[in-house]
Amino acid sequence: MSDIAAGLTGIGCLFLLLALRTPVAFAMLLVGFVGYWALEGWRGAGGVLLTESYSAVSNYNLIVVPMFVLLGNISAEAGFSRGLYDAAFAWVGRFRGGLASASVLGCAVFAAVSGSSVATAVTLGKVALPEMKRLGYAPALSTGSIAAGGTLGFLIPPSTGFVLYAILTEESIGRLFMAGVLPGLLLTLLFIATIWLIAVIDPKAGPRGAAVGLRTRFRILGEAGPLLLVIILSIGGIYLGVFTPVEASGIGAALVIALALLRRRLTFAGFKNAVLSTLSTTAMLYAIVIGANVLNPFFAVTHIPATLGAELSALELGAYGTLFVIIAGYIVLGMFMDGLSMLVISIPIVFPVVTGLGFDPIWFGVVAVIVIEMGMITPPVGLNVFVVRAVAGDVPLTTLFRGVTPFLFAMIAGLMLIILLPEIALFLPNTMFG
Amino acid sequence: MRGTLATWSARLEQATRYLTVIGGICLLAIVLVVTLGVVMRYAFAAPLLGVNEIVQLLAVALVMSALPYCTAQNHHVAVDVFEKAIGQWGRFLGDVLARVLPGFVFVILCRRAVLKALDAWEWGDATNMLRLPIWPFYAVLAAGAGLCVLVFALQTLVILGRKLRDV
Numbered sequence: 001m002s003d004i005a006a007g008l009t010g011i012g013c014l015f016l017l018l019a020l021r022t023p024v025a026f027a028m029l030l031v032g033f034v035g036y037w038a039l040e041g042w043r044g045a046g047g048v049l050l051t052e053s054y055s056a057v058s059n060y061n062l063i064v065v066p067m068f069v070l071l072g073n074i075s076a077e078a079g080f081s082r083g084l085y086d087a088a089f090a091w092v093g094r095f096r097g098g099l100a101s102a103s104v105l106g107c108a109v110f111a112a113v114s115g116s117s118v119a120t121a122v123t124l125g126k127v128a129l130p131e132m133k134r135l136g137y138a139p140a141l142s143t144g145s146i147a148a149g150g151t152l153g154f155l156i157p158p159s160t161g162f163v164l165y166a167i168l169t170e171e172s173i174g175r176l177f178m179a180g181v182l183p184g185l186l187l188t189l190l191f192i193a194t195i196w197l198i199a200v201i202d203p204k205a206g207p208r209g210a211a212v213g214l215r216t217r218f219r220i221l222g223e224a225g226p227l228l229l230v231i232i233l234s235i236g237g238i239y240l241g242v243f244t245p246v247e248a249s250g251i252g253a254a255l256v257i258a259l260a261l262l263r264r265r266l267t268f269a270g271f272k273n274a275v276l277s278t279l280s281t282t283a284m285l286y287a288i289v290i291g292a293n294v295l296n297p298f299f300a301v302t303h304i305p306a307t308l309g310a311e312l313s314a315l316e317l318g319a320y321g322t323l324f325v326i327i328a329g330y331i332v333l334g335m336f337m338d339g340l341s342m343l344v345i346s347i348p349i350v351f352p353v354v355t356g357l358g359f360d361p362i363w364f365g366v367v368a369v370i371v372i373e374m375g376m377i378t379p380p381v382g383l384n385v386f387v388v389r390a391v392a393g394d395v396p397l398t399t400l401f402r403g404v405t406p407f408l409f410a411m412i413a414g415l416m417l418i419i420l421l422p423e424i425a426l427f428l429p430n431t432m433f434g
Numbered sequence: 435m436r437g438t439l440a441t442w443s444a445r446l447e448q449a450t451r452y453l454t455v456i457g458g459i460c461l462l463a464i465v466l467v468v469t470l471g472v473v474m475r476y477a478f479a480a481p482l483l484g485v486n487e488i489v490q491l492l493a494v495a496l497v498m499s500a501l502p503y504c505t506a507q508n509h510h511v512a513v514d515v516f517e518k519a520i521g522q523w524g525r526f527l528g529d530v531l532a533r534v535l536p537g538f539v540f541v542i543l544c545r546r547a548v549l550k551a552l553d554a555w556e557w558g559d560a561t562n563m564l565r566l567p568i569w570p571f572y573a574v575l576a577a578g579a580g581l582c583v584l585v586f587a588l589q590t591l592v593i594l595g596r597k598l599r600d601v
Contacts, residue, residue: 017535020520020528023510026536033539049539050546054575057497058490066461066496067468243472246489250468257465275458279496282461283504284511286497338511 003039007302010035014295014345024341025284028291035298052293057286060246061166061173065115066282067249068158071230071256072114072123073274078260080227081123084109087224089131089209090217092192097199097206099135100145101192103128107149108188111156112231113252115163116281117339117376121150121384125391138205139395141198144403146391147384148191148410151373154339156184157235158249160285161343161369168292168347171361173245174238175429179362181235182424183370186417190410198406226263230255239432285340292344299348309353319357323419326350327371334375338383342372363418366425370415377404439595443588450503450585457503460496464489484564494571498578506585529593537586540579547576 001009010031017027037045056062075081088105092098106124114120125146132142154161157177166173199206212220234252237243243251260266299305312322333342347368354364376384379401389400418424471485504510512532520528551572553559559568 017531018513019516020524020531021512021514021517022528022532022535023512025510026532026539029539030535033542046542046546049543050550053543053579054494054547054572057494057575058571059493060486060490063464063468063489063493067465070461070465242476247468247472250465251472253465254469275461276454278461279454279457279500280504280507280509283497283500284509287501287504287510337513341511341513 003302004304004307006035006039007299007304007307010298010302011304018337018341023287024338024344025287025291028288028295028345032291032295032298036294036301039298039301048297049294052297053290056290056293059167059289062163062286062289064158064173064245064249065160065163065285066278067246067253068113068115069119069160069281070274070278071249071253072110072116072119073277074253074256074260074266074271075110075113075227076119076123077270077274078256078263078265080224080256080260080265081106081110082127083220083224083227085124085127087221090212090220093209094211095196096203096208097141097195098209099128099132099137100141100195100199100206102209103132103142103145104149104152104188104191104195107146108152108156108184109228109231111153111184112158112235113227113256114153115158115160117150117153117373117384118387120153121146121387122391124149125388129388129392135207135209136204137207138202138403139392140399140403141195141205142403143385143388143392143395143400144405144407145191145195147377147382147388147400147404148407150384150388151376151411152184152187154373154376155180155187155366155369157181157238158245159369161339161372162365164285164289164292164340164343165347165365165368167289168296168344169351169361169365171365172433175362175433176365177235177238177245178428178432179366179425180369181428183366183414183418186424187370187411187414190414191407194406194410226259227256230259239428241432288340288344292348295345296348305349305352308349309356312353319359320419322357323354323359323367326354327367327415330368330371331374331378334372335378335380337375339372339376342375343368360422360426362429363422363425366418367415370411370418374408374411374415377408439588439591443592446584446588447506450506450581453499453581454503457496457499460492460499464492464496467492484561484566487561487564487566491566491571495574498574501578502581502585505582506589526593526597530590533586533590533593537583537590540583540586544576544579544583547572547579551576 014027014031033045033049036048085106089102092101103124107120110123111120129142157180159180162176162180163173166176230252234248238245238248355361376382385400389395467485467488471482475481551569554572555569560566561568
């Protein structure tokens with residue numbers, strides 16, 4: 001069997017194992033180990049298994065994942081997410097579709113303490129959905145805005161997507177975090193514009209909320225202030241070069257714990273829940289990194305990335321044509337696969353092709369993360385949609401998917417802008433790092 | 435037999451839960467060490483040496499003590515979009531394969547990690563900055579992988595037992 005045939009067989013086995021519901025991490029681990037064993041022998045495969053597993057679990061940069069997950073979990077347990085939502089509502093609630101816009105803003109701010117789309121959608125969904133139901137919002141708009149807003153968790157730093165991308169491609173986590181800021185804000189604005197448009201077309205879908213006086217608005221904002229300060233400190237600290245991403249994550253987690261304790265917002269049971277949930281998420285994510293680390297050497301010896309690059313070049317589509325083929329592939333995969341899994345499986349194959357075409361690796365990280373986010377709200381899998389449905393309870397899936405469709409178009413518009421104007425992603429990292 | 439299996443399964447799950455206490459301590463220790471490193475550097479102009487190495491050691495213990503719990507609770511990400519299409523027997527086959535095959539790889543990982551730990555202990559391998567012995571890192575890796583093997587084995591037995599009962 002040629003190396004390429006072995007590689008394609010490996011990919012086939014990987015998808016078969018995934019279809020049989022083998023956890024993504026273990027499917028990659030297994031295919032990587034057995035594939036390497038078949039091509040390079042038992043001894044080599046055993047060596048790769050140990051060294052790659054060890055390098056994953058002892059990776060210093062990857063520690064930002066548990067730190068930021070802890071930060072997000074403690075914030076949720078202490079009820080800080082409620083404060084963020086209240087502040088967002090006080091400022092934008094009086095506009096058309098104001099509650100939905102406040103939810104998206106809340107998601108964007110919560111995304112700055114949480115690296116996960118699902119966590120963002122669940123946390124804000126629990127707070128915002130009952131409010132929107134009470135004010136008679138159309139279920140499609142209320143659930144759609146939360147599901148779409150949740151995807152910001154994967155883009156706005158700290159993002160687990162960027163951390164994994166950085167580990168897999170050996171790019172700078174700090175640069176990627178900074179590259180996600182402006183695209184995250186752009187998507188937030190596009191989502192709010194979409195809500196406004198929906199509410200203009202159908203005013204009953206998103207009625208205005210009660211207006212709040214300026215003084216009250218500042219008072220409510222002040223209550224959310226300490227958490228906003230944590231966000232500004234940690235993300236601003238990375239931007240100004242005061243902290244490394246690992247230090248920012250540690251400082252952020254320490255500050256949020258201190259804040260929750262000082263304000264007497266954290267019970268022992270809540271703290272235990274937050275820590276246990278962090279440990280479980282950490283183990284799940286590290287297992288995926290171990291799996292990807294063991295799979296990559298197998299792909300390398302099969303020359304799959306190089307062959308794919310040569311095949312795509314042979315199509316003579318040009319750099320952007322090839323990029324659109326890759327994006328189309330991501331969109332199709334996103335319909336069936338979870339975002340993290342898609343990222344770790346595809347990046348080692350696609351990254352050399354994209355950088356070979358002359359695209360900026362940091363910019364491509366942003367593009368890949370946005371396309372993967374789109375997969376989180378597209379049918380039939382759309383993880384965020386299922387999560388929001390679980391929180392909303394009585395909303396049919398068809399209504400939910402109808403509700404996220406306008407936001408999907410907003411994401412496509414945002415993606416096009418970032419492809420046409422790469423500076424949207426590259427301005428901050430280039431200003432900061434040169 | 436069924437009762438014994440259920441008891442052992444419950445005990446193992448309990449053990450993985452106890453193990454998370456170590457993981458929790460490591461998690462909080464990392465927060466503390468990283469914060470202390472920053473405070474010492476900026477407030478006292480006395481940077482802590484070897485923070486990276488301490489964090490790395492704690493990270494190994496954190497992940498390997500949480501992995502058996504995450505595995506026992508089935509918290510790993512899986513693709514279940516084909517769940518209906520593969521049918522009852524497909525799901526059964528998938529459930530068994532999803533434990534037996536990774537279990538096999540984890541046995542090898544555990545064995546390799548034990549051998550590496552013994553090797554590092556014999557040769558006195560140490561980290562660069564703090565000269566911390568590295569054999570405990572590998573020992574923790576081996577222990578975590580070994581516990582995962584036990585979790586996989588018991589889960590497989592439970593699945594097989596349930597299927598036998600249904601058939």
